[in-house]
Amino acid sequence: MKYVSTRGTAPELTFEDAMMTGLARDGGLYVPDVIPTLSHDDIAEMAGQSYEEIAFTVMRPFIGDTFTDDEFRDLIEAAYAGFNHAARAPLKQLDSNHFLLELFHGPTLAFKDFAMQLIGQMFQASLTRSGKRITIVGATSGDTGSAAIEAFRGLDNVDVFILFPHGRVSEVQRRQMTTPVESNVHALAMDGDFDDCQAALKDMFNDFEFRDGVNLAGVNSINWGRVLAQVVYYFSSAVSLGAPHRKVSFTVPTGNFGDIFAGYIAKRMGLPIDQLVIATNQNDILHRTLETGAQVKEGVTPSISPSMDIQVSSNFERALFEAYERDGAVVAEQMDELKDKGEFTISQGAIDMLRDTFASGRASEDETYATIKTELMLSGELLCPHSAVGVTVAGDHLGETPMITLATAHPAKFPAAVEKATGQHPDLPPHMADLFERDERVTRVPSDLDALQTLIKERIQN
Ligand SMILES: Cc1ncc(COP(=O)(O)O)c(C=O)c1O
Numbered sequence: 001m002k003y004v005s006t007r008g009t010a011p012e013l014t015f016e017d018a019m020m021t022g023l024a025r026d027g028g029l030y031v032p033d034v035i036p037t038l039s040h041d042d043i044a045e046m047a048g049q050s051y052e053e054i055a056f057t058v059m060r061p062f063i064g065d066t067f068t069d070d071e072f073r074d075l076i077e078a079a080y081a082g083f084n085h086a087a088r089a090p091l092k093q094l095d096s097n098h099f100l101l102e103l104f105h106g107p108t109l110a111f112k113d114f115a116m117q118l119i120g121q122m123f124q125a126s127l128t129r130s131g132k133r134i135t136i137v138g139a140t141s142g143d144t145g146s147a148a149i150e151a152f153r154g155l156d157n158v159d160v161f162i163l164f165p166h167g168r169v170s171e172v173q174r175r176q177m178t179t180p181v182e183s184n185v186h187a188l189a190m191d192g193d194f195d196d197c198q199a200a201l202k203d204m205f206n207d208f209e210f211r212d213g214v215n216l217a218g219v220n221s222i223n224w225g226r227v228l229a230q231v232v233y234y235f236s237s238a239v240s241l242g243a244p245h246r247k248v249s250f251t252v253p254t255g256n257f258g259d260i261f262a263g264y265i266a267k268r269m270g271l272p273i274d275q276l277v278i279a280t281n282q283n284d285i286l287h288r289t290l291e292t293g294a295q296v297k298e299g300v301t302p303s304i305s306p307s308m309d310i311q312v313s314s315n316f317e318r319a320l321f322e323a324y325e326r327d328g329a330v331v332a333e334q335m336d337e338l339k340d341k342g343e344f345t346i347s348q349g350a351i352d353m354l355r356d357t358f359a360s361g362r363a364s365e366d367e368t369y370a371t372i373k374t375e376l377m378l379s380g381e382l383l384c385p386h387s388a389v390g391v392t393v394a395g396d397h398l399g400e401t402p403m404i405t406l407a408t409a410h411p412a413k414f415p416a417a418v419e420k421a422t423g424q425h426p427d428l429p430p431h432m433a434d435l436f437e438r439d440e441r442v443t444r445v446p447s448d449l450d451a452l453q454t455l456i457k458e459r460i461q462n
């Protein structure tokens with residue numbers, strides 16, 4: 001299995017190299033050269049299997065000879081051992097044909113743990129073999145950062161720097177990133193929004209002198225390993241509702257497009273998915289793109305679902321690559337237009353493919369509050385605002401096929417919005433109960449590439 005860049009000119013890599021490299025050297029994102037498929041029987045056999053067994057079957061074809069089967073099974077076991085639900089990703093029934101996939105039972109209470117805990121294990125195994133030391137830089141709108149810190153804190157061959165937009169994450173999210181005491185953890189509060197943080201990260205990858213000098217690695221969904229690990233819960237949940245013998249649909253609260261792209265990969269692998277619905281908050285660039293056929297960047301408006309306050313949606317590039325039948329030159333051209341002019345127009349053939357593959361919808365702030373309130377009354381489920389965006393949009397796409405909406409974070413990460421909607425204060429789980437008593441350690445940084453690179457170089461020398 002080889003990995004190719006969405007912009008067509010970077011060297012082809014193995015799974016291990018693609019995982020450790022992050023962004024391709026032509027600015028693109030790595031994807032497998034061929035998407036493997038599972039047969040109807042392979043999928044049927046997953047019924048009754050553990051999450052870990054399904055994870056092995058789904059991911060094994062992608063990793064080549066990076067790990068032996070036994071090594072890979074051990075890494076998967078270790079990754080999910082710290083989750084506090086036996087099913088890892090349990091399904092709850094909301095209504096006769098609407099289900100909620102709870103993805104917040106990992107250590108940092110968001111779906112990011114599913115991939116980040118495994119990436120942490122795979123990185124450590126690879127670094128032990130190579131004897132290398134790396135510098136991870138991540139950009140976060142709130143959840144990737146804490147998940148990455150949790151996965152890499154205390155390791156002596158890794159420094160982890162997390163850029164988050166100052167004042168634009170919830171207090172719980174901020175404290176998850178600023179209270180770890182390990183000296184290899186560096187929380188950086190940057191002036192600007194998440195798009196600025198992600199742009200700075202990509203600029204660091206595109207500066208080869210810096211990148212090679214610090215051994216830069218990425219754990220955002222730039223990293224194919226992140227997307228891959230997220231494919232698994234599409235299979236586990238669909239199978240528990242009767243796939244492959246019947247179809248299911250998914251609605252996915254979406255920002256950087258990594259999670260829903262994982263759903264697309266599951267479909268390409270043979271999972272019978274009917275609808276894949278993109279649910280956006282008021283930062284609705286993806287919904288507008290599907291409606292109009294043009295991607296036009298606007299400013300980011302802060303919302304009660306801050307992790308989805310994104311306009312430049314990194315993994316949309318992977319979907320475009322498929323929509324343009326893997327023509328990297330066209331993708332590179334369109335990505336340059338987005339960077340230079342803030343917009344690009346998708347060809348008719350490509351937008352037809354995207355509209356055939358994805359549906360979309362948008363939830364306003366008022367609708368999101370209303371869904372949190374009514375869902376608690378109707379089903380007893382206390383939703384986080386991101387999951388509530390999903391449930392709101394899913395409501396417009398319910399039909400005969402069972403709909404699974406992804407619940408991407410625990411309500412206790414966003415207590416202010418949840419309390420405003422319901423009057424209930426969601427409590428943090430016991431392992432985080434003293435979060436508000438812990439000391440914070442954070443560096444305020446400008447949105448300035450030189451300053452960021454200087455800070456990172458100085459910190460890793462000490
Ligand atoms: C809680 C939550 N929901 C939804 C999303 C959107 O997921 P994605 O960026 O993969 O589209 C994020 C951020 O990634 C998130 O943290």
Ligand SMILES: N[C@@H](CCOP(=O)(O)O)C(=O)O
Binds near residue numbers: 145
């Ligand atoms: N919502 C994310 C944004 C980064 O997404 P990623 O999937 O590319 O890591 C966050 O919580 O940080």
